[in-house]
Amino acid sequence: MTFLNSIMLFGLIGVSIPIIIHILNRRQARMVDWGAMQFLESSLASRNRRILIEDIILMVIRCALLAALAFALARPFLTAGRLLPGAGGDAQDLAIVIDGSLSMTLRADGASNFQRAVDDAHQLIRSCRAGDAVSLVLAGPVAQPIIPAPISDLQGIHETLDKLAPAGGSMRVLEALNTAMETLSAGTNPAKQIVLITDGQSVGWDLSAQKRWEFLAEAAGAMPTRPVVIVRTLEAPRKWHNVSMSALNFSRAVIGADRPVKITATVANTGEGSIHPEAVELAIDGETVERRTVGVIAGGASGSVVFDHQFDSPGLRVISARIACDDDLPGDNEMARVVNVLGTLPVLIVEGASSTDPLEGDADFLYLAMALPDENVKTGSPLIAPTVVSAADIASVKRFADYAVVVLADVPRLPGHVAKALADFADKDGGLLIAPGEKADRNFYNKWLGPDGKRLAGGRLARVHTAVPGKRLAHIAPGSINHPAMALLSNASDSDLGSVPIKRHWVIEADEREKSVSVGAILDTGGPYLLQRRLSRGVVLTLATPLDRKFSDLPVRDCYVPLVHELIHYLAAPAQPAMNILPGRQFVYALPASQGPTAEVADPAGRRTAVHLRKRDQHWQATYSLTARPGLYRLILSNDVAARLSSPKSGGPATQSADESARAIPFVVLGDPDESKLDLLADDDYKRAGKFIPLTRVESLGELTAAIRGGVPGSEIWRYIVIAVLALLVAEIVTTRTIAAKRKMHLAEPISFGAETIGRTDTVR
Amino acid sequence: MNGNGQPEYMSLLDGEALAKMQRLELIARGVVEGFVSGRHKSPYKGFSVEFAEHREYVPGDNIRDLDWRVFGRSDRYYIKQYIEETNLRALILLDASGSMKYAGDLAAKHNGQLLSKFQYARFLAATLAHLMIHQQDAVGLATFDTTLRRYIPSRSRASHLRVILAELASTEPGAETSVAEIFHDLADRIRRRGLIVIISDLFDNVDEILKALHHFRYRRHEVLLLHVMAEEELTFPFDRWSVFENLERSGHRIPLDPPALRSEYLGRVDDFIRRLEIGCGQMNIDYVQMSTRRNFDVALAHYLAQRMSRTR
The missing domain is CATH 1.20.58 (Methane Monooxygenase Hydroxylase; Chain G, domain 1)
Known part of the structure; x- marks a missing residue:
């Protein structure tokens, strides 16, 4: 009781x-x-x-x-x-959870499973007794409580159901059940049941996440009466044909207008039998720029198409890849990403010592590597805009936040307030590259702490190792490279990085117990070559050598310029706004200026929601949380705001025009490629879930209504x-x-x- | 002395009350042993001064009656008792037990003060003594609780009234009651037939009381029983939890919910009264019920008037 x-x-x-x-x-x-x-x-x-x-x-x-x-x-x-045998059942609270995932849009026999689920829900409501109250949850990547508390206005529920549209993405079952229980807890009837109408796809059930299921069971147990879950599985097609765009990747985290970027579109055949898509089309801001043919893809296999594309101007770009193919699930044939194409990437190089002799200064090679136009660059100026400042003049730098990355080129030491400001810069979202040479004061670096009170470099500079003449020199072990910034150079056949002899290097002892510290590359003598320390948002990279010729021949090797560029791009990435977010996450975007406090967001279905802008320091901030539905969203600004958007770090809309799409800031809520695979739950899977909460599976509407009518557990006395x-x-x-x-x-x-x-x-x- | 320059005990004689009794008299209904012919029937023929017996001196006895010879022999005070020279010997037995202290809120008032049963009885005794002395009858007084506390033999002299009044005024109610035992004792002691006036709440075993009364009757005394009870004792009007503390035995308390017991209690009181009534009726005893709610003079006058009309 x-x-x-x-x-x-x-x-x-x-x-x-x-x-x-x-x-x-x-x-x-x-x-x-x-x-x-x-x-x-x-x-x-x-x-x-x-x-x-x-x-x-x-x-x-x-x-x-x-x-x-x-x-x-x-x-x-x-x-x-029941207290008395034969007494009528009590009224109950019913939470109807409709699987709104992409797979539910699969059409068979003239209707989608989503439509069938809605029809079943209508029937279910018709079979409700007087006093029953119903809540409604649309399950997708984020569970949306459409009717957040059980109501008895059954006609109103019918009308709400008629307006329901699939959420897309994949259904997160635990979250959906949790939301359903939350809606039920607002109800007053003692008996509670959850009806989940789904196609039985296994994606999103997370049955291996035992702790999360236990947490759900705990939440169910905490309710006055433990709700019973009835899973109504709709029939899934036995044979189906589907290709999906499973990934869209870019070769670089920071993309500039200075050089081409490799865009890889991965196409997967998730259906049965081979399939031959017509082509994969690459579109930038909705305009198809390239079309590539794909070969035959066998069932369960996938293929990739690589596009080389150079953006002609900086700004936020919507890149979408679409497979031209007539299959059963057209919803997964296109994938979009928003990239922030940068015009310039301001980098501050702090030089330990300069020299009047050419290329003898600590930052000379670095500056050249960054500032010299690449031979691949077709138009425009280089992306990276380096500024060199002597370590002695470091106090003249007013704001580190004006730069995306700061490089310390064999800087002996820094004044205390500068050291602190740099640590804060790296903690916020800046990138810091430490390249210590012979002048570096190890005591300073070893005692330089981040805002969290831990060593900023992520390791201790123990000593400078000098190779014994006649003995083999140290090299970067190519097989040890696991850092994304060096991935491009990890292949010995493409890169000469592994063959660079290192005469001297710092022996770095990594703070191994620190979780935020990782070793990105190792010298073949054993010590780390690249050490990464993650802070709140920014990253600090520490090299075992300076980026000049004093310790090695690296600056004169082919790999030098790409290495510098990759390191800078990598370090600049945290400062870039997150334009591709997971469902349910908040979209935050900093606007340099704003005339009015409001803007609007148009979701993938075209619905518009007002967004309140808040003043933060030097800029206005837009935040938007209704990101349940995967797809392309647009933050629509007023003309004035759009006109003012021009930031070297954040980019801005492509053009300033009266066209609404042009003065919108696009962002993408990511879908789940696994949703394209129609793997169904097995009976054992239901049993596993049933260990945590009372769960019954029904396969027909008749069984469902019988379960609802007869399955009310217990009674109120x-x-x-x-x-x-x-x-x-x-x-x-x-x-x-x-x-x-x-x-x-x-x-x-x-x-x-x-x-x-x-x-x-x-x-x- | 009170404000009028009279002794304190004189306040027991209420002028108004005495005025009401002015034309009333207490006449013995039966035969009493006296010497003056007239009011009361006597068993003796003629005048007598015959010696009867010796008795130990008690305060109130006339010193003139002391037998000095006996004193010379035994060093003890003895009184020579002669055949009484009064025409009616009345003895008032006043109950001075603790239960007589009860006053209640419904009792009649005298000089603005609620009368306890004892005060009520005291007024009755004083008034009756006054009445009889004025009739030239002899009146004595005995006060008792568990024992005989005081005994004043009957005398008819006018001055004897003062002795009785002084005794009444100085008596305060004390311990438990043992009515029957005292009555038996007195019945044995008083040999001459006379009038026994009992003023008491009679809180004792009713059978024992009736036996004791029978003893008086056996000795051929006429008995007048004035049964004094408080209004609360007859109605038990308490309606909330109360702790009843025994007036006769200190520390004896009974906590109870009065409404729960009222009917039972009243039944028992009623039974007690009815049995007394019947018993007295059978023994030809004048049983007079007196509730302290009613003014004593009214009640007494009412009774005496009734009695006179019956006697004639």
């Missing part, structure tokens, strides 16, 4: 009221000096026991009356069985207790009257004494 309103159980304290009244009455008894004791004593001797029994009976009835009342108000609920309360009330009245009549309390016999009859009851005080 459980209680739906357990706080009322405190009312049981009320049971003590008659006892307290009795005790108080006795305590406040008046003292009477009395002479006729013999009559009292003899009366008591004959009646005391009877009075005691009568008083106890009355007290028990009164206490029971109050206890029953408190008990009824606490709404006791029998979790199993407050009605019976109210009857008991009334019975006790009557018993109290009858007992009181009976006792009064027996004691003749109101019928005191008049005693004849003296000249007049004595015994008037009006003298009673």
